[in-house]
Amino acid sequence: xxxxxxxxxxxxxxxxxxxxxxxxxxxxxxxxxxxxxxxxxxxxxxxxxxxxxxxxxxxxxxxxxxxxxxxxxxxxxxxxxxxxxxxxxxxxxxxxxxxxxxxxxxxxxxxxxxxxxxxxxxxxxxxxxxxxxxxxxxxxxxxxxxxxxxxxxxxxxxxxxxxxxxxxxxxxxxxxxxxxxxxxxxxxxxxxxxxxxxxxxxxxxxxxxxxx
Numbered sequence: 001x002x003x004x005x006x007x008x009x010x011x012x013x014x015x016x017x018x019x020x021x022x023x024x025x026x027x028x029x030x031x032x033x034x035x036x037x038x039x040x041x042x043x044x045x046x047x048x049x050x051x052x053x054x055x056x057x058x059x060x061x062x063x064x065x066x067x068x069x070x071x072x073x074x075x076x077x078x079x080x081x082x083x084x085x086x087x088x089x090x091x092x093x094x095x096x097x098x099x100x101x102x103x104x105x106x107x108x109x110x111x112x113x114x115x116x117x118x119x120x121x122x123x124x125x126x127x128x129x130x131x132x133x134x135x136x137x138x139x140x141x142x143x144x145x146x147x148x149x150x151x152x153x154x155x156x157x158x159x160x161x162x163x164x165x166x167x168x169x170x171x172x173x174x175x176x177x178x179x180x181x182x183x184x185x186x187x188x189x190x191x192x193x194x195x196x197x198x199x200x201x202x203x204x205x206x207x208x209x210x211x212x
Contacts, residue, residue: 001156003177004209005153006094007144009162010112011045012184014087015055015119020080028068032057046055046138046166048106048131049205083119091124091138093139094210100128102147106137115128127151138166141174146172159197161206168194179206189207 001065011017024041034056042072044052053065094101102125105112109130116122129147136142144160160171161186168191171178182193191199200206 002157003099003159004152005100005102005148005158006206006210007102007104007147007158007160008169009160009164009174010103010107010115012084013161013167014103014121015182016082017080017083017115018042018045018185019074020076023076023080024069024073027072028065032061032065033066037063044187046106046162046164049108050131051137052202056106062074070111078115078118081115081118084203086203088120090207091121093207095124097210098151100151100212101125102129103153104123104129104138104143104147106131106143106166125211135162136196139173141170144170144176148176157209160198165190165194168196169195179209 008014010209011021014100025041026036034183041056042057049069050062050066053062057065067128091101103112103116107130109128109132112130113128126151128148129143131137134142134146145155148155159177159179160167160170160174161181162168163181164172168178168180171198178196179200180186180196182188183192188199198209
């Protein structure tokens, strides 16, 4: 199969931002006197923040949770946001080969654009889909399908790359090639259980898959 369009998740896929996310959640949970469970909390990464807030503190307090998270995340952002090794080189290789690319994330559009601009990635992408851009989020396929619609590209020649089961499920439902990465929130065994089409251990593996 020829892949001409590649869509990427952001946190844990392009950006080494999971330590920042964990630290931010810990500060919010501490301030709101909510018991911390690292496994349960981090397994929600990839869902929209408001949905996560409601899950852990309920409807009545979710706005406070959301605002605190945004506050602490912004404070630490520049010190704790990095691209994974090889990310810029991989994006340059794919773009040089004529591949069209986009970012599909459950982060807010504003927040992900801050990170993308901070890391100098904006020049590689044709489209950015954030939480506000759709009504049904991952693991539903709407964010991926929305990106492809805006790009005018078919699902048949597209792939979605992500680090979580939510990414794999969304990609399968959208009818695109699904590609998991082992350096993010999920290990290889967990990814294998969701049966992506490919699993990457390095970005060089992706370049080999996409090469025309």
